[in-house]
Amino acid sequence: MDIIMPQLGETVAEGEILLWHKAEGDVVKKGDALFEISTDKVAMEVPAMENGVLTKIIANVGEVIPVGEPVALLAAEGDELVFEGKETALASSGGLSRAVQAEAEMLKPMLSDEVNVRLIASKHRLQGGNGLFSPAVKYLAAKYKVDLSVIAGRGYDGRITKRDMQAHIQQISTRLNQDAFRDQEALALEDDVLAQLSPSVRRLVTEHGVNINHLDGTGRYGRITESDVLSYLDGDAALASRATQASQTSPVSSLPILIKGKAVAFTLMRKQIARQMASSVQNAVHVAQGMEVSFDAVEDVRQANKMAFKKRYGCSLTPLAFVARAVVKALQAFPHLNGQVGADKLVLSVPIHLGIAVDLSHQGLVVPVIKHADTMNVLGLARQIAELATKARENRLTPDDMSGATYTLSNNGGSGTAFTTPIINHPEIAILSIDSIVRKPVVVNVNGRETLGIGSVGMLVQSFDHRAVDGAYSGAFLQQVKSMIESHDWQGEL
Structure with missing residues (x-):
C-alpha cells in the first residue's frame, strides 16, 4: 500500500x-x-x-x-x-x-x-483498489475492463502510466475494430478523476477547457503538474504570464545578487511564510495605528499573583494573557474586526478564535489558535497560551490547532521592541502587536495636579485592512482595549 x-x-x-x-x-x-x-x-x-x-x-x-x-x-x-x-x-x-x-x-x-x-499487488488492488496506480489508470482499467497484470509499466519504478493504458486500449481497438475504442475522446477522464488532480491543476484545466488526455505528465509517477498544463496552453507565453503573476505575490527579488557570501537556502517553512506575507501585502490594504497604554493596573495584579499562579498551574502569568482578554472584550464591541475579508465582502464571526503568533527559536513562526477565546477569562487564556506555545515548540500542533483564527496577536515585547507594524495574517481583517512594557517617566494626576511619576508603559500597534474598516473604527477599538487594560478589575479574573 x-x-x-x-x-x-x-x-x-x-x-x-x-x-x-x-x-x-x-x-x-x-x-x-x-x-x-x-x-x-x-x-x-x-x-x-x-x-x-x-x-x-x-x-x-x-x-x-x-x-x-x-x-x-x-x-x-x-x-x-x-x-x-x-x-x-x-x-x-x-x-x-x-x-x-x-x-x-x-x-x-x-x-x-x-x-x-x-x-x-493483491487481486483487489489490480482491480482498482487503493493500490499503486494513479486515478487515471484505475479509472481506465475499470471502464475498459483491462487486466492490469498483463501490462508492462514503463513509468517510474515499473509503474503503469496513463500512456501505457491508452496504448493498450488502442491495441484492443485495432484488434476488435471498434470505432468507440479508437476515438480518443472515449478515453477522456470523467469528473471523478478530474477531482483527484491537485487544486491548482484542476483550476487551470477547468478554466481553459483542457482535455487532460492531451497532456504529458512530468511529475512523480507521471502525474500532471501545473507546468505541464501551462506548457500545453500557450507555450512560452503562458509560462511568462504565470511568471508575471507569481512575481506579483513572491517576495523574491528578480534582481541578480551582486555580493559574495555563504548561501543559506530557505526552508520550506521560510518559503511558505514568505509567500503568505507577500500575498497579504499584495492583497490587503495595510494601515497601522499605535497607542501607548499604561499597564500599571495589570502589573500590580500580575506581580502580586505570578508566583502562586506558576506554582498552581505550571505556567507563567504574562501580560499577553491580559491583553488577549482586553482584545476579546473589545472585539465583541467592534465585531467588524473579527472575521475574514474577501474581495468585496466581510465574513464576520460571532465566536472569537484568537491566533497567537509563536516564534520557533528564530527558525520560523506558527500561529496556533485559541478557539472560543470569548468564553475564557485571564486564567483560561494564560493556560491556553502556554499550552499552545509548548505544543508549537515541541512540534505537537495538529491541523485543528492551526486553523480558524478570526484575529491574531503578535507578542514582540520579549525582544524589547518599542514599536512593531505587523503584517495581517490574511485573509483576517486585523492583527495586534504587543511591544515591550517598560518603566518610564509619565505624567500623573495627584489631587487634581499634574506631576511626574514612574509607570509601566507599553505600545499596542494594530494593522488593519482598510478595505474592511476605517481608521476611526480601528482607533475606537484600540481605545476600548486601552481603557480595559488601564481600569479593569483584573484581580477578579483570577
Missing part, C-alpha cells in the same frame, strides 16, 4: 520530509512514528496506519512532496513480500506473526544491496 503525504489543513499543498524513523525492511506496528514532516502550518510526526513492513522509501529527507503523493510503500497484513523468490505472507489478522518478524529482522541488514524486495 502507498504511504502518502497527508493533508494537514485545507490550505496546505505540500510537505517537506524532515526525518525517517523507520528504514526499508523495518517491521512497523500501527501507531509507530514513520516520518516527520514540515509544512507552512505545522511540523509533526506521521504514524503508521497499519501493521506491516516498510518495503521502500520513495521520498528522501529534504524532499518537498505534494499532498496525496506517495512517500513510501508498506506491505500491510494480507499482502505478500518476495525475498529472493521466496514468498512470505504477512499475518492477515492479530498482528505480525513471530516468524515474519524474525525473518524481517534477519533479512534487514541485506535489504539495501543483496535482497530484491518487491511488493506483490
